[in-house]
Amino acid sequence: MSPESSPLLETRGLVREFDLPGGGLFGRRKTLTAVSDVSFAIGKGEILGLVGESGSGKTTIGRMVMRLLDPTRGQVIFDGLDLTHLSGRSLRRQRRRFQMVFQDPYASLNPRMRAGEIVGEPLVIHGLATSARERREKVSRLLERVGLSGHDLERYPREFSGGGRQRIGIARAIACQPDLLVADEPIASLDLSIGAQIINLFSSLNKTERMSLLFISHDLSVIRYLSDRVVVLYRGRMVESGPTRTVLDAPVHPYTRLLAGISSGTPSETQNGAGEPSASLCPFLTRCPEALSVCRESMPPSLENPESGRQVLCHLVAGHSSWKSSASPSLSQGSP
Amino acid sequence: MAEGDDRTLLEVRHLSVLIETREGMIRPVSDVSFAIGRGEAVALVGESGSGKTLTGLSLLCLFPPGATVPSGEILFEGQDLLRLDAAALRMIRGQRISMIFQEPQSALNPVLTIGTQISELFKSHTDLPDSQVRERVIERLRSAGLPDPERVFKSYPHQLSGGMRQRVMIAMAIALDPHLVIADEPTTALDPTVALQILALLSSIRESRTKGLLFISHDLAHVRRVSDRVLVMYAGRIVEDSPASRFFGAGPLHPYSLALLSSRPSGTGETGRETPLPAIGGQVPPLWNLPPGCAFAPRCPRADDRCRTDQPPWQSEGASGALCFYPHHSPLGAPQHVA
Numbered sequence: 001m002s003p004e005s006s007p008l009l010e011t012r013g014l015v016r017e018f019d020l021p022g023g024g025l026f027g028r029r030k031t032l033t034a035v036s037d038v039s040f041a042i043g044k045g046e047i048l049g050l051v052g053e054s055g056s057g058k059t060t061i062g063r064m065v066m067r068l069l070d071p072t073r074g075q076v077i078f079d080g081l082d083l084t085h086l087s088g089r090s091l092r093r094q095r096r097r098f099q100m101v102f103q104d105p106y107a108s109l110n111p112r113m114r115a116g117e118i119v120g121e122p123l124v125i126h127g128l129a130t131s132a133r134e135r136r137e138k139v140s141r142l143l144e145r146v147g148l149s150g151h152d153l154e155r156y157p158r159e160f161s162g163g164g165r166q167r168i169g170i171a172r173a174i175a176c177q178p179d180l181l182v183a184d185e186p187i188a189s190l191d192l193s194i195g196a197q198i199i200n201l202f203s204s205l206n207k208t209e210r211m212s213l214l215f216i217s218h219d220l221s222v223i224r225y226l227s228d229r230v231v232v233l234y235r236g237r238m239v240e241s242g243p244t245r246t247v248l249d250a251p252v253h254p255y256t257r258l259l260a261g262i263s264s265g266t267p268s269e270t271q272n273g274a275g276e277p278s279a280s281l282c283p284f285l286t287r288c289p290e291a292l293s294v295c296r297e298s299m300p301p302s303l304e305n306p307e308s309g310r311q312v313l314c315h316l317v318a319g320h321s322s323w324k325s326s327a328s329p330s331l332s333q334g335s336p
Numbered sequence: 337m338a339e340g341d342d343r344t345l346l347e348v349r350h351l352s353v354l355i356e357t358r359e360g361m362i363r364p365v366s367d368v369s370f371a372i373g374r375g376e377a378v379a380l381v382g383e384s385g386s387g388k389t390l391t392g393l394s395l396l397c398l399f400p401p402g403a404t405v406p407s408g409e410i411l412f413e414g415q416d417l418l419r420l421d422a423a424a425l426r427m428i429r430g431q432r433i434s435m436i437f438q439e440p441q442s443a444l445n446p447v448l449t450i451g452t453q454i455s456e457l458f459k460s461h462t463d464l465p466d467s468q469v470r471e472r473v474i475e476r477l478r479s480a481g482l483p484d485p486e487r488v489f490k491s492y493p494h495q496l497s498g499g500m501r502q503r504v505m506i507a508m509a510i511a512l513d514p515h516l517v518i519a520d521e522p523t524t525a526l527d528p529t530v531a532l533q534i535l536a537l538l539s540s541i542r543e544s545r546t547k548g549l550l551f552i553s554h555d556l557a558h559v560r561r562v563s564d565r566v567l568v569m570y571a572g573r574i575v576e577d578s579p580a581s582r583f584f585g586a587g588p589l590h591p592y593s594l595a596l597l598s599s600r601p602s603g604t605g606e607t608g609r610e611t612p613l614p615a616i617g618g619q620v621p622p623l624w625n626l627p628p629g630c631a632f633a634p635r636c637p638r639a640d641d642r643c644r645t646d647q648p649p650w651q652s653e654g655a656s657g658a659l660c661f662y663p664h665h666s667p668l669g670a671p672q673h674v675a
Contacts, residue, residue, distance in 0.1 A: 047609075053527035053528060053529070054527060161619045161620075163619060164619075191383040191384055191554075191619075191620065192383050192554055192596055192599070192600075193383060193595065193596060193599060193615070193616040193619075193620070193635075194619060195599070195600075196599035196600070196613040196614070196615035196616070197615040197616075197617075199601075199613055199615075200612045200613055200615055203609035203612070204612075206609070207609075218527075218528060220528070221557070221600065221601045222601055224601060225601030225608060225609060225613070226601075226608075226609050255529075258529045259528060259529060261532070287529075
């Protein structure tokens, strides 16, 4: 890749394990692998959609990108800098360049602070406004940018509707002009008629401020509308990724086909909730309507189609001429 | 709306519910009228606070504390439910009208097995001998699409996945062969692929031609899959009642329904984010501070002075109807676009 086209954000072989309760003093510690071997990149000014069902690891990935959670293995590289090894002041200096918009605007705003203080806080922390007057002006401009008005400065979060609160959350996130916004289900808790306003706001931030966006959602039609490329997660693994239209119009992985409503088969629920699928086999095996016998024997290969920029983790297309085996970044450079 | 027709299962006439709140008296269900025929699936669509859940609960005469019903009738198979006493209502709830709730996890008792919970229904509502109850429960679980009913019978709720729990809820809802099933946002707690299976199961409920389904949802994509007719609620009132084919085909009559439909990315369309979504400006007015005229007027592109001062009339067009001065395709003229 040439330097100009180097991505703004890159994750390499991200893995996150959580300790589960139990196991006892001498027993083996039980761990849950919430995210395994996730590698993707977001270009400057690009919108990447992260789609998957609840428990698929979307939020965990978002939090690792934000450095709110340390990865067990793997790297998060932001503009050439490995965030996983930064701490203290050097991390804080980078922090203003990537910001997060949370799912629940009710829970993520301090109820005792006024809208103006909430939005102005990042300016204080990062020393971006020297005087109170300058800060006030900047905050008013930010509120207007997200569709609120200067009159809202003195109001408390409870005085806003759900959409209004999400706008405050966005104003706060864009206060220090970040290069990357991570939005975790930002419209899931909003009403139907308000969601569209917020989606429009995101696309305008991307267009006029050239902000890159990691947009996490379970809603395929929103992802399709908003994102340039999409990553489909299933049980913590990337099962398919590539340019949004191509992936969703002609999905390759059976899970993506099911999501996109293209599949003819009905997913089996037989083992759903009964035993966990084996960690060394395809995560989707227990529900896959198209499983082959090889799927029960080995982990599906990670394949890529360089021409269309797509990747898939599946046995079904192995051996097709357009799909080549891709070296998993976690094997080559991810592990410490 | 057909009247006195024996195909009509349920008919709600001019139902209003009043609730005393700190902000004053509110009317979360206001002059609501609709009907559900046998073998018909009717969807009730609206945003949070529009009154759709309360309307659903009203059909079981379950009202929140402090609520009063100043007017209206709920005619179920010819009987006005609002005039029945507690004992008679108990016989109707669960047995002739049943409800499927949003979160199966909180609607099931965590310390009893599924089998015990469903058996209880038969024991309290029927005089079926114990020996036959188990058989009947297993048969119901099977008809709800659960692959291994014997195992599910012995399981506790936490041992099942979300989709299976919702199937158990459906099995319970259809256990006593009720004539009306109310499903309140039955898929919100489920993953997208599982939700589709549950929708297919729900829409099969009405295939018996004797049962009716009221499907309460805010998701138009789901409504499209399940319903024969669509009711849209806004600020406590039903603003549109149209056949699903018309609603999703030629388009709805009410400007709010139309705005809801078009504010969602289509999921198949070729337009991307270069074209902004046609969002509805403003927000739903609080029920204690409704505007004097049409509640949607402040956000409506068709609204004129009359809409802002007078209550709009119910206007029908074929099988469709809307609470609007200027329903779509109205001879009154083209919609006026006010910024």
